[in-house]
Amino acid sequence: MKIYSKNLIHLLFPPRCPFCDGVLCSTIFTPQRLVCPSCQDKVQYVKEPVCKKCGKPLRDERQEYCYDCSRQERAFVQGKALWIYEGAVKQSIYRFKYHSRQEYAHYYGRELAKQYRQWIERCKVEALVPIPLSKRRLRQRGFNQAERVAREVSRQTGIPVYQNLLIRVRDTRAQKELNDRERKNNLKRAFKTEANKVQLNHILLIDDIYTTGSTMNEAAGELKRSGIDEVYCLSISIGRGYQEE
DSSP states (O other), X not given: OOOOHXXXXXXXXXXXXXXXXXXXXXXXXXXXXXXXXXXXXXXXXXXXXXXTTTOOBOSOTTOOSOHHHHSSOOSSSEEEEXXXXXXXXXXXXXXXXXXXXXXXXXXHHHHHHHHHHHHHHHTTOOEEEEOOOOHHHHHHHSSOHHHHXXXXXXXXXXXXXXXXXXXXXXXXXXXXXXXXXXXXXXXXXXXXXXXXTTOOOEEEEEEEEESSSHHHHHHHHXXXXXXXXXXXXXXXXXXXXXXXX
């Protein structure tokens, strides 16, 4: 029986579970699992009730917006996210970004498309735009994690990725190091768009983590200023819209 090159790669470099980083066991002739069965219960998918604007999970179903969205305008129409940013998800994204576990992007993108395909279709999305990194950070990391995920969502949905439509022109500080006010100022005019020659009307921004929304909001604002009609947001993970007791 012929052994295909992809199977040989799996033998030499076996895929790892994105949540525990353990080697996934399979034979070369059976479909490869993308996550350990025991790890599937370690993550919390975002479920209703959620903020109608950004998609953060809320405690009270009578509440329409999270604290951040209730006190400031958003340049994007609506946002969605896959998992709550804590526990195994938080550790997974850390390894993805800082330990170059780029293979995780396959599972992330597949799950995003599975969960939100119908929503993406309703939004009439014409292009996927990953949040860009600065040139310095791209050199350090070696890849843009948002682009890797966007590529996989594209494979699942058939929607093209416009990698260079949005570029980062300022090398900003890491958002996790800043408070709310500093985050807003940190990202002012951090992005710019190339000329919208293809006349896109509906764009989906893709990133790994949504916290206060400053990055997505600034990127969406720049796309709107360039002539895009509607911008939507999709993230692998998101913070809660309330504090745990």
